[in-house]
Amino acid sequence: MTRFFIQPEELGGETIFLTGENAAHAKVLRLKEKEQVLVCDGAGQECLCSVLTVRPQQVDLKVLERRASTTEAAVRVSVYMAFPKADKLEQVIQKATELGAYEIVAFPSARCVSRPDEKSLKKKAERWQKIAASAAEQSGRGRVPQVVVLGSFQEALTRGAAVDLPMMFYENEKATTMHMALNDSTWKTVSLLTGPEGGLEAGEVEKAMAAGFKVCTLGSRILRCETAPLCALSAVMYAAGEF
Numbered sequence: 001m002t003r004f005f006i007q008p009e010e011l012g013g014e015t016i017f018l019t020g021e022n023a024a025h026a027k028v029l030r031l032k033e034k035e036q037v038l039v040c041d042g043a044g045q046e047c048l049c050s051v052l053t054v055r056p057q058q059v060d061l062k063v064l065e066r067r068a069s070t071t072e073a074a075v076r077v078s079v080y081m082a083f084p085k086a087d088k089l090e091q092v093i094q095k096a097t098e099l100g101a102y103e104i105v106a107f108p109s110a111r112c113v114s115r116p117d118e119k120s121l122k123k124k125a126e127r128w129q130k131i132a133a134s135a136a137e138q139s140g141r142g143r144v145p146q147v148v149v150l151g152s153f154q155e156a157l158t159r160g161a162a163v164d165l166p167m168m169f170y171e172n173e174k175a176t177t178m179h180m181a182l183n184d185s186t187w188k189t190v191s192l193l194t195g196p197e198g199g200l201e202a203g204e205v206e207k208a209m210a211a212g213f214k215v216c217t218l219g220s221r222i223l224r225c226e227t228a229p230l231c232a233l234s235a236v237m238y239a240a241g242e243f
Helices: 020-029 088-099 118-139 153-160 178-183 202-211 228-239
Strands: 003-005 015-018 036-040 045-054 059-068 076-082 103-107 146-149 165-169 189-194 214-216
Touching: 003 020, 003 118, 015 020, 015 045, 020 059, 036 059, 076 088, 076 153, 076 228, 088 103, 088 118, 088 228, 103 118, 103 153, 118 146, 153 189, 153 202, 165 178, 165 202, 165 228, 178 214, 178 228, 189 228, 202 214
Parallel strands: 003 036, 076 103, 076 189, 103 146, 165 189, 165 214
Antiparallel strands: 015 059, 036 045, 045 059
């Protein structure tokens, strides 16, 4: 079923109006009167609607049912990824959204090659959020994950540790596996923190442990920086019974 995202304040009332890009999209889809669509507020609430009127710049919808989205994961997983090179973060945002991530958080670390300045970062952040919105619509999400940009590694540790299970993945860790960490306690909120192309420095790992992160290995093979967070996210979703 076709899905549209609008602002939460636009979801009230018995009639909902699609305008702007949503109206243009509806025109491309050639929506017809009485056809049913889903309209979401991007925060987990959705309305099943029937098309009333299709106009050049606006589509009027009648609300048939209001409900909580049925496609959101029961576990809230935050993906923390150090700034990678090129468009790798865009790939992770898209795929993590499809897999059910609650949010994607980007931050600088010692070995980051990519260090966007404030001006370029603002433009990038806007693009990243649009990628998340597009992926949420395509994959049938009821919520658009927020793409959060932090200014420091310490800020990422402080924010990421405030969950039931904060995990950091480090290629030199040999003893603790992700499987062990997931089975060590009950959890409903999880943070997954991974490094850039050059990995994390030993000092950063020590700081993460002091902040409360469980440092884990993702196996005997070295994963690319864009592969590691998606691998970890998939494992958490599987362990939570989402797959």
